[in-house]
Amino acid sequence: MPELEKRFSTEEACRAYLSQLRWADGFCCPRCGSRKEPWPVRGTYLQCPACAHHASVTAGTIFERTRTPLPIWFRAIWWVVTQKNGASALGLQRVLGLGSYETAWTWLHKIRRAMVRPGRDRLSGHIEVDETYLGGKEEGVHGRETFKKALIVVATQEDGNGIGRIRMRRIPEASAKSLLPFVEDVIEPGSTIHTDGWLGYVGLAARGYAHEVSVLKRSKASASDLLPRVHRVVSLLKRWILGTHHGAVSPDHLDYYLDEFTFRFNRRSSRSRGKLFYRLLQNAMAVGPVAYKDIIKSVRGSGGRNHNP
Ligand SMILES: [Zn+2]
Numbered sequence: 604m605p606e607l608e609k610r611f612s613t614e615e616a617c618r619a620y621l622s623q624l625r626w627a628d629g630f631c632c633p634r635c636g637s638r639k640e641p642w643p644v645r646g647t648y649l650q651c652p653a654c655a656h657h658a659s660v661t662a663g664t665i666f667e668r669t670r671t672p673l674p675i676w677f678r679a680i681w682w683v684v685t686q687k688n689g690a691s692a693l694g695l696q697r698v699l700g701l702g703s704y705e706t707a708w709t710w711l712h713k714i715r716r717a718m719v720r721p722g723r724d725r726l727s728g729h730i731e732v733d734e735t736y737l738g739g740k741e742e743g744v745h746g747r748e749t750f751k752k753a754l755i756v757v758a759t760q761e762d763g764n765g766i767g768r769i770r771m772r773r774i775p776e777a778s779a780k781s782l783l784p785f786v787e788d789v790i791e792p793g794s795t796i797h798t799d800g801w802l803g804y805v806g807l808a809a810r811g812y813a814h815e816v817s818v819l820k821r822s823k824a825s826a827s828d829l830l831p832r833v834h835r836v837v838s839l840l841k842r843w844i845l846g847t848h849h850g851a852v853s854p855d856h857l858d859y860y861l862d863e864f865t866f867r868f869n870r871r872s873s874r875s876r877g878k879l880f881y882r883l884l885q886n887a888m889a890v891g892p893v894a895y896k897d898i899i900k901s902v903r904g905s906g907g908r909n910h911n912p
Contacts, residue, residue: 604678604681604682607677607678607681608674608678611673611674611677612674613674614646614647614672614673614674615646616674617673617674617676617677618646618647618660618661618673620884621660621661621664621666621673621884621888622649622660624881624884624885624888625660625664625888626660630649630658632651632653632654632656632658633656633658633662633663634651634654634656634658635651635653635654635656637651637652637653637654639651639652639653640652641658644657647659660888661673663891664887664888664889664890664891665713665714665716665717665887665890665891666887675699677884678698678699679695679699679710679714680714680880680883680884680887681876681880682694682695682698682699683695683711683714683883684876684879684880684883685876686847688843688846688847689843689846689847689848689863689864689867690711690714690847690863691711691847691848692704692707692708692711693707695707695710695711712856712859714883714887715859715860715862715863716859716862716890717883717884717886717887717890718862718863718865718866718883718886719862719865719866719886719890720885720886720889725788725789725790725791726758726760726767726768726769726770726789726790726791726794727760727790727791727793727794728760728761728767728794728795729760729761729794729795729797730758730759730760730761730790730794730795730796730797731758731759731761731796731797731798731830731831731832731833732756732757732758732782732786732790732796732797732798732804732830732833733756733757733798733799733830733833733834734754734755734756734757734774734777734782734801734803735754735755735757735833735834735837736752736753736754736755737752737753737754737755737837737840737841737844737857738752738753753773753857754773754774754775754776754777755771755772755773755774755857755861756771756772756774756777756781756782756785757769757770757771757833757836757837758770758771758785758786758789758790758833759832759833759835759836761797761832765832766832766835766836768868768869769836769865769868769869770785770789770790770865771836771840771861771864771865772785772789772858772861773857773858773861777801777803778803779802779803779804779805779806781803782803782804783803783804783806783807783810786807786810786812787810790812792810792811792812793811793812793813794812794813795812795813795814795815796812796813796814796815797815797816797817797830798814798815798816798817798830799816799817799818799819799829799830800816800817800818804816817829817830836868839868840861840864843864844860848860866883870882
């Protein structure tokens with residue numbers, strides 16, 4: 604943190620860094636497409652020499668129109684990537700000394716949006732896929748879990764006996780209509796997909812996947828023996844939600860928590876926090892801006908999502 608604060612102590616330093624991320628191949632004017640070297644204007648804008656447009660490096664990103672100085676944003680993002688077990692709004696509020704919990708919560712949700720890179724590549728190879736319920740009454744949990752049941756589908760890449768990368772999504776119901784689009788969005792055709800005998804997966808072969816089905820043969824075997832990687836990931840996810848968020852994840856916000864878990868899980872072997880920080884800022888440059896009212900709206904599910912089957 605001290606090193607970060609030294610390097611990114613000013614708005615100009617942060618903007619210069621973001622410019623490097625956004626225009627990695629050199630400046631390109633968002634209005635006219637000119638690649639001529641821009642002039643800095645008041646340390647905030649870059650003026651295009653071809654059309655005189657004042658380009659802002661934060662326009663069209665999660666930092667657009669923020670009233671918070673960028674050094675504070677950088678500190679928030681640094682803090683998020685260094686929380687090994689996930690970031691809570693309360694923790695962020697404390698560390699930045701923010702006046703309101705709501706502000707911290709909104710920031711976290713903005714930062715979470717940057718955890719999914721637009722156009723990220725799909726999983727390939729051998730993949731386990733299964734659905735599971737989150738929430739509701741869990742064994743050994745007494746009154747802590749405050750969200751109702753939500754259905755999610757999880758894909759885990761096999762990596763020898765271990766787990767490679769993962770993807771997950773909340774779905775309205777376990778039908779082919781929900782499961783197959785998920786598979787097509789996150790897994791390369793030609794991959795081998797390993798599922799249980801559920802009918803919702805029957806269409807996989809027709810969509811260009813090799814489909815391996817395992818069914819319970821002995822009464823002693825459990826679902827987690829069939830698809831051990833998915834079930835390992837699900838138990839880690841449940842523990843994470845209980846531990847970091849004290850179970851206080853409403854189904855309306857679940858999508859974002861799934862994104863954060865996925866971001867952290869897929870980078871769990873990356874020892875360098877600097878790399879995570881860089882990756883998150885890089886994504887932040889690529890995802891569009893989001894207003895508080897849109898976060899509220901989208902988590903209320905008015906965007907056409909159904910939850911709680
Ligand atoms: Zn221009």
